[in-house]
Amino acid sequence: xxxxxxxxxxxxxxxxQSMTLQCAQDMNxxxxxxxxxxxxxxxxxxxxxxxxxxxxxxxVPNGYNVSRLNKREFSLRLESAAPSQxxxxxxxxxxxxxxxxxxxxGPGTRLTVT
Amino acid sequence: ExxxxxxxxxxxxxxxxxxxxxxxxxxSGxxxxxxxxxxxxxxxxxxFTLYSxxxxxxxxxxxxxxxxxxxxxxxxxxxxxxSATYLCAVQPNGRTGGTSYGKLTFGQGTILTVHx
Numbered sequence: 001x002x003x004x005x006x007x008x009x010x011x012x013x014x015x016x017q018s019m020t021l022q023c024a025q026d027m028n029x030x031x032x033x034x035x036x037x038x039x040x041x042x043x044x045x046x047x048x049x050x051x052x053x054x055x056x057x058x059x060v061p062n063g064y065n066v067s068r069l070n071k072r073e074f075s076l077r078l079e080s081a082a083p084s085q086x087x088x089x090x091x092x093x094x095x096x097x098x099x100x101x102x103x104x105x106g107p108g109t110r111l112t113v114t
Numbered sequence: 115e116x117x118x119x120x121x122x123x124x125x126x127x128x129x130x131x132x133x134x135x136x137x138x139x140x141x142s143g144x145x146x147x148x149x150x151x152x153x154x155x156x157x158x159x160x161x162f163t164l165y166s167x168x169x170x171x172x173x174x175x176x177x178x179x180x181x182x183x184x185x186x187x188x189x190x191x192x193x194x195x196x197s198a199t200y201l202c203a204v205q206p207n208g209r210t211g212g213t214s215y216g217k218l219t220f221g222q223g224t225i226l227t228v229h230x
Contacts, residue, residue: 004157031215031216033216033217040222041222042118042201042220042221042222042223043158043201043203043218043220044220045217045218048215048216048217050215050216056215090157090158092157094216101163101216102148102160102163103148103160103216103218104160105150105157105159106157107156107157108155108156108157
C-alpha cells in the first residue's frame, strides 16, 4: 500500500497562473481532506470530502476549488494563484465511521507563488 | 470555536532527559484528541488517539494522557531520533451530536530537539 500520494512535490507559479494539486489514496477511505501548513499557523483545513460525490468548505476555502473525482482521488485547484497561497499543502484521508478515526497524510506539495 | 494551544513552542533536551509536551484545548464536545509526529519535509504521522479523560496510551518512549482540558505527551529517556515536531489536534462532536465528518483543529506544534 502506498497510502496517500500527492503530486507534484514542488511547484513554483507566477501570480495569476493556475494549477491543480493531485491526491490519491489506496486505503479505500471514504473521507478526504486538503490542508495548508504555514509557519506559526498550524495545519488549516481548506476543503474536505466526507464521501464520494460530496465536498464542503473548511476553514480557509477562498481562492481554491476541489473535485472528488472518485473514491480514490481528490484534487485541489488554484484558479489564479496569489503570493498568499505560498504554502505547503497536505492531503489526508480517513476511514469510515462515526468514531474518531485518525487521518493519514500524504508527503505534501511545496508551492511557491512569485 | 474550537481552539488548540500547544506549549512550549520549542523544547531542547539532552538524550535521556525526560520531559512533557502540553496540548490545551477548548471544544464543544470532544470526539477524539490526536497526536501526530512530523519530520522536516514530511507529512504528519499518526501516533495516538485519546477519547476520554483519564485515558492513557503508550508507544515506545512516548505516553499520551488526557484530561478534560488538556493532553500531555510524555517522553521518557528521549533519543536523537525522537527529534521532530509534535502536533496535537481535536475532533469535535457534530453540532447536532452526530458526526463532524472527521474535521480536525490543529495546534501550532512543539518542535522537539534531542541532543546526543
